[in-house]
Amino acid sequence: MSDWTRDEMMTVAAARLLRDGCVCFVGIGLPSAACNLARLTHAPDIVLIYESGTVGTRPNVLPLSIGDGELAETAACIVPLPEVFSYLLQAGRVDVGFLGAAQVDRYGNLNSTVIGHYDTPATRLPGAGGATEIAAHARQTFVMIKATPRSLVAQLDFRTSGGFLEGRGSRARSGMRGTGPQVVITDFGTLTPAPATDELQLTALYHGVSVEEARAAVGWPLAVAGEIATIPPPTLIELETLRALHARTREAHRRPVHLPA
Amino acid sequence: MKLLPLAEAIARHVGDGACVALEGFTHLIPFAAGHEIIRQGRRGLHLVRMTPDLVYDQMIGMGCASRLTFSWGGNPGVGSLHRLRDAVERQWPAPLAIDEHTHAGMAAAYCAGAARLPFGILRGYLGTDLPAANPRIRSVECPFTGERLAAVPAINPDVTILHAQRADRRGNVAIEGIVGAQREAAFAARAVIVTVEEIVEELPPAMNGIVLPHWMVSAVAHCPGGAYPSYAQGCYARDNGFYQRWDVIARDREGFLAWMQRHVLGSRDHAGFLASLREAA
Numbered sequence: 339m340s341d342w343t344r345d346e347m348m349t350v351a352a353a354r355l356l357r358d359g360c361v362c363f364v365g366i367g368l369p370s371a372a373c374n375l376a377r378l379t380h381a382p383d384i385v386l387i388y389e390s391g392t393v394g395t396r397p398n399v400l401p402l403s404i405g406d407g408e409l410a411e412t413a414a415c416i417v418p419l420p421e422v423f424s425y426l427l428q429a430g431r432v433d434v435g436f437l438g439a440a441q442v443d444r445y446g447n448l449n450s451t452v453i454g455h456y457d458t459p460a461t462r463l464p465g466a467g468g469a470t471e472i473a474a475h476a477r478q479t480f481v482m483i484k485a486t487p488r489s490l491v492a493q494l495d496f497r498t499s500g501g502f503l504e505g506r507g508s509r510a511r512s513g514m515r516g517t518g519p520q521v522v523i524t525d526f527g528t529l530t531p532a533p534a535t536d537e538l539q540l541t542a543l544y545h546g547v548s549v550e551e552a553r554a555a556v557g558w559p560l561a562v563a564g565e566i567a568t569i570p571p572p573t574l575i576e577l578e579t580l581r582a583l584h585a586r587t588r589e590a591h592r593r594p595v596h597l598p599a
Numbered sequence: 600m601k602l603l604p605l606a607e608a609i610a611r612h613v614g615d616g617a618c619v620a621l622e623g624f625t626h627l628i629p630f631a632a633g634h635e636i637i638r639q640g641r642r643g644l645h646l647v648r649m650t651p652d653l654v655y656d657q658m659i660g661m662g663c664a665s666r667l668t669f670s671w672g673g674n675p676g677v678g679s680l681h682r683l684r685d686a687v688e689r690q691w692p693a694p695l696a697i698d699e700h701t702h703a704g705m706a707a708a709y710c711a712g713a714a715r716l717p718f719g720i721l722r723g724y725l726g727t728d729l730p731a732a733n734p735r736i737r738s739v740e741c742p743f744t745g746e747r748l749a750a751v752p753a754i755n756p757d758v759t760i761l762h763a764q765r766a767d768r769r770g771n772v773a774i775e776g777i778v779g780a781q782r783e784a785a786f787a788a789r790a791v792i793v794t795v796e797e798i799v800e801e802l803p804p805a806m807n808g809i810v811l812p813h814w815m816v817s818a819v820a821h822c823p824g825g826a827y828p829s830y831a832q833g834c835y836a837r838d839n840g841f842y843q844r845w846d847v848i849a850r851d852r853e854g855f856l857a858w859m860q861r862h863v864l865g866s867r868d869h870a871g872f873l874a875s876l877r878e879a880a
Contacts, residue, residue: 366676389702390624390777402839403675405625407832410776419624419649419780420710423703428722447726451699456732462687464673464680466729467650471703474725500726513747514725595838597873597880598796598824598831 342572344484344525346580347544349375350572352436352482352523360433361385363426363472366404368482369436371580374400378579387426389468391417399590400583408590423468427475430515435476437469437499437519441491442483444537444558446501446519448473449494456496466498473499474514485524485555492558502536509536526552527569532561542567602768605794605820605868609635612758612790612817613644620647620756620788621654624779625675626832629762630654631794631825631869637661638864647756649705649780653828653845656680657863659695660855668698668754670705677842681849691852699733704751709780711753712787724749758817759788762826764833766795767802770813776832778809785811794822796834824873 345368352372356362358381364373370388374397377384387393390405394414401409410416417426426432439448440463450469454460473479481501483489501519502509509518518536522529527543539561540552545568553560572580603611613619613636621629633654636644645666646655653674658664660682672683686695700708707719720739730736730749739750761781766772772793774781785791791811798821802810825831828841849855862879866872 390626391779392777401676402842403625403837405675405777405779406839407626407776407830407836410626410832416777418778418782419702420706420783423706424721428703451728456728459688462672462679462684465669465671465699466701466727467671468702470701470725470727470729471721471723474723496732497726497728503726509726512726513722515722591839595836595840597838597877598827598835 342577346572346577348482348523348525349580350576351528351544351569352480353379353576355480355521356381356384356434359383359385361387361431363387363389363432363435363468363476365436365438366401367438369438370400371583372482373436374583375576375580378583379576387422387432389419389422391419391422393417399587402591423471427471430475430477432476433478435472435479435516437472437479437481438483439469439481439498441489441494442481442522443491443494445503445505446481446522446531446538447494447497447503448481448499448501449496451496451498453495469499473501474516476516478517478520481519481522483522483524485526487555487557490524490556490558502531505536506534507536524555526555537561539563540566542569544569545571601818602770602798603818603820605631605635605822606639608792608818608820609639612792613641615641616643617757618645618647620754620759620784622648622759622761622779622781622784623826623829624649624777625837626777626779626830627762627774627781627826628652628654628829629760629794629825630827630829631822632760632762632792633658634863634869634872636663637859647754649702650675651680651683653680653842656682656849657859659683659686660692660849661859662692664695665693666696666698668700668705670700670702674842674846677846681846682855685852698735699729700736700751701729704736704749705754706780706783708751708754709783709787712755713783716753718750718752721749754787756784756788758790758792759784760792760794761785762794762831764795764831765797765799765802766793766819767799770816770819771802772811772816772819773802773805774809782809782811785815790817791815792818792820794820794825796823796825796831797821822869825869827873
């Protein structure tokens with residue numbers, strides 16, 4: 339196999355990081371695809387929680403929104419939203435939180451609020467939603483982002499969600515109980531925090547991607563680990579499972595909805 | 600409780616300048632009620648909703664709002680709410696003050712409002728610039744441990760509006776499926792309006808299901824399809840295609856206004872709105 343997209347590679351790389359049985363707080367888009375790919379391959383007992391309150395959900399097709407009926411119909415239970423954030427997330431019952439963002443900095447802090455100044459934004463983004471508290475309370479977080487010098491930036495326009503803050507142990511002193519972003523999954527490979535500084539460094543590349551390509555996609559001077567692992571390409575089973583999931587999803591979303599009478 | 604036509608329920612309970620929460624997290628979003636508020640030309644509303652969604656994009660774009668309390672303002676799975684962005688970035692059609700929170704913060708604020716406590720408390724807003732941007736996000740010290748915890752003022756809307764699958768003739772309301780913070784938003788409000796898919800003689804035994812008792816419901820309006828293009832579990836599905844098309848409809852002011860004129864202002868009620876969409880399909 340040598341014929342796959344970077345989106346597919348990112349999704350597969352993220353899915354492989356999820357262990358069976360873990361409790362995972364899922365976001366829409368690539369994270370939702372990755373979590374369900376894990377569930378359909380090596381992690382059948384993964385517990386997926388979407389912030390709409392659908393807990394232990396096993397969707398047959400990927401939802402467009404965080405609260406599609408598909409998530410409710412296939413959930414082990416549905417809980418009110420205040421419970422999701424207090425009894426599940428704040429209480430420390432979530433193992434992995436998946437986050438995306440418009441910008442990530444070298445300490446894994448995230449911006450999903452504004453580009454420009456908060457009071458006079460050039461671009462108003464959707465905002466925090468669940469992200470700020472997921473970043474604080476999940477035992478660990480995985481960040482997924484397509485890398486460009488405008489998304490992996492030296493300076494965030496706004497810090498929506500805390501990663502390692504200013505680095506060098508500042509997160510541990512902040513009151514945030516989770517361990518923070520343990521991996522940033524990009525479309526060239528993965529970044530992980532360096533032990534002493536907490537700064538993200540390049541530790542793995544996808545098959546066929548160079549360090550130069552990674553450096554060019556990052557808006558700060560990227561630290562590179564002494565040894566770079568190569569992430570194996572998607573297996574046939576991973577690719578077929580993911581593509582079948584996307585095909586089912588496309589078909590379901592194409593089906594016309596009958597307007598209520 | 601009074602069984603009322605929707606237009607009368609809105610006229611009676613939603614005045615200019617009111618603080619209004621139309622809740623429903625992706626599911627059961629009360630679109631019909633939002634459209635009726637637009638038809639009646641309300642101004643200066645303080646809109647409250649965790650996820651403004653298309654319903655507030657429409658109300659903001661039509662000039663109903665002067666303030667927005669929210670925690671995630673996007674078109675789910677699609678992208679931006681263009682009318683919300685236009686209001687924040689370019690003050691069109693009117694300036695919009697924003698009171699921005701996280702989901703956890705807003706959930707705590709609704710819970711406090713429902714309990715008639717002055718503020719909600721959470722271990723939240725850590726490591727974020729939000730408290731610097733919103734002076735209503737503060738902190739308190741735990742009197743037992745000394746820990747600093749985030750505090751947000753309680754939300755107590757003048758009126759909360761919900762959509763539900765069914766109510767009985769007395770006005771008891773049953774909600775199934777994803778419930779979001781609807782119950783908290785209802786208990787936090789001074790008045791509660793509920794639109795429903797159907798009105799039945801008697802609701803099935805509720806056990807642990809969610810029921811709003813008739814004595815806390817101000818008005819029930821029978822409004823089939825009232826959550827469309829969001830959905831009502833067991834009645835009709837979310838129209839994901841419509842959410843995708845809205846990205847195009849709402850992208851520019853003229854296209855948005857023409858669509859609202861044709862389908863919302865140009866129809867007498869929600870049945871008329873749905874008929875106009877069928878006609879256009």
